[in-house]
Amino acid sequence: MTTTDINNYTHTQGQQAKTASALMARAPAAVKSRALRALARLLRENVQALQQDNARDLERAVAAGLDAPMVDRLRLTPKVLETCAQGCEQLAAMPDIIGEVSGMKQQPSGIRVGQMRVPIGVFGMIYESRPNVTIEAASLSIKSGNACILRGGSEAIDSNKALARLVVQALQEAGLPEHGVQLVQTTDRAAVGQLIAMPQFVDVIIPRGGKGLIERISAEAKVPVIKHLDGNCHTYVDDPCDLDMAVTVADNAKTQKYSPCNASEGLLVARGVAAQFLPRIGAVYAAKGVQMRACPEALALLQSVADVDVQAATEADWDTEYLAPIISVKVVAGLDEAIAHINQHGSHHTDAILTRDHMHAQRFLRDVDSASVMVNASTRFADGFEYGLGAEIGISTDKFHARGPVGIEGLTSLKWVVLGEGEVRQ
């Protein structure tokens, strides 16, 4: 396609989304649920066909020399598809928050004023590799009464096209507009540039992917962006603390999975418990092959641990999101230093204190400037499903609009509703 073709194509999609969004916004809860259940059924009925389309993406990926984890993320197994189907059914069963009116109060003038929850309108989503995100985004869009335009990775284009066809079929079965969910069918990169620069059609952009992608989109977008940048998360072991619990939680926060953004990348330990705690967690990490990058004081306490992999931390370590079996370790004087370190070096994503001290817990919750602040729990819990949101369109590291895991509510806004009996302004 020429640049003009791309512009026309994206413009048309924008216009269609805008038109569809008015119909999606007023769709009754039962109709949206019908579409979601139809989509679940269609996913199950089409497992084989979807795998055939997916196979073309996989072949191309292997031929292009993508590494095994990348190819794995592309794969639509029956299990992945069943999880997608169940996700749709769970959303269908959740209460519908669109149209909810809250806070209706009478004012001195006599008018009653409240707020109604309404869809944002149209969101654009830009993501990479995993084709199942197509279904996650489409189903959240349907449930929240928005229209959306989805731009998946070029490596998953055949899978995404096949999935998007089923979404359109489900929308039509339920009597919803076919343009309620649209996939950008071209893999031309120019389409992304267009999609993020149509404020007349698109209300918000949600990029999901590497930091480079998100920074580029944020810099160029002409509409608001729900950003998810780094997760440099911390676990702080306070004094006093139940050290058995601390070992279990600090272990889980780092090693339950290394790649997620909510895994802890830094371990801070209060001086008063360091001599007891560090050799214990050091042994656990040693057994799992986790490398520690330690401050001099921690280094001294860790070096005698059997099979330990520990080295001196550099300044850069405090600011690094490893996404790997590596963790930075620092002994701090206590709560104040821990909070200061986290606010300076962390990425305002998720940070936890492990403590028995009530005042320390309260201060940590108040003063740590992160989207999720935790007491006596693993940072790995920072997740839309674990928070009971029922779904997650992304995790926001912004403070504006939505912060932390973003579920259906993050795709809505509140409009003011005023009910009167002929009141006028004096």
Add this chain to the structure above:
Amino acid sequence: MTTTDINNYTHTQGQQAKTASALMARAPAAVKSRALRALARLLRENVQALQQDNARDLERAVAAGLDAPMVDRLRLTPKVLETCAQGCEQLAAMPDIIGEVSGMKQQPSGIRVGQMRVPIGVFGMIYESRPNVTIEAASLSIKSGNACILRGGSEAIDSNKALARLVVQALQEAGLPEHGVQLVQTTDRAAVGQLIAMPQFVDVIIPRGGKGLIERISAEAKVPVIKHLDGNCHTYVDDPCDLDMAVTVADNAKTQKYSPCNASEGLLVARGVAAQFLPRIGAVYAAKGVQMRACPEALALLQSVADVDVQAATEADWDTEYLAPIISVKVVAGLDEAIAHINQHGSHHTDAILTRDHMHAQRFLRDVDSASVMVNASTRFADGFEYGLGAEIGISTDKFHARGPVGIEGLTSLKWVVLGEGEVRQ
């Protein structure tokens, strides 16, 4: 100042604001109230001194040939200052929403998850003429636990400097950081360009002023902007409707004041009541010198009204925010056409239906895509004070983050709070 000087100056203010914001965020409610009451006292104690500083701005304005309404907006009368002082006291008396934890619920894993209301951090405000906005913004910033950087109009620089000195004095009296509220002390325009492009220090920009200013800032800002664009508001007189009420409300919505953004600029009338209603409202508008720009059908019904000032509407009239004694008038078939017209030509600010029909009222509330939707009330009510917000930092025509009148809540965000007893992710 040279460009480098301006850059250094603005950068320093940003850094100071960021540092102050952590202290403002954790300030107890009583301390913030103390600062607000001190500010009220200082404003009353310094009426004469403030008027002397204000006189220099007024002299410059007159010498520069500013028109009388502009000069009036600049004037700090004892009444204006007393209103500012009372505003500070009202804010001090309001409940403090910072630190409020809501929705704490246990999840299947055992963790309890809720949300804590916290300040956004640092906001920048850019405004024109009225120096009392300096006090409104400063007091809202203090109450909401944010730090702020204020950039008033160059025509009010002496008044703003004098007011900002009192704000700093009030902060210090209460033991709050002096950089909690900073005024940009230079009138150089380059400072605005800097202020809106420091995402490392400033979390959100709130411009208040003409459409040109707001569009320019939105286009150039590197941080989120709470925008307030046009107010092309409508009053729709439905069938069936209490026509006595409709005359009173449609009169108030247009004529109570012509310049505010929430004044109605368009009057839509259902065909079924047009022949009865239009001559009545036409007589009211004629008596007040309001010009009507009418569709052919309305024109025919209005022409016989004594002393009427009516002319045929052009297509452009439907899209115009007059801010003047002019109103566009259109006869519509009924509810559907009214909603379609409003969504197409309105500015998504504030629109009202006057009706006796419950179903029509519900559909209007749901389907009109505006920040404020009203039943049987004057559009002039769209205002933070009338909505019970206690204060208003602006009115947002965006859907993202804050919509409609923005009070203290619009200057806050919600962070997630997780309380556990050593739970780990499975």
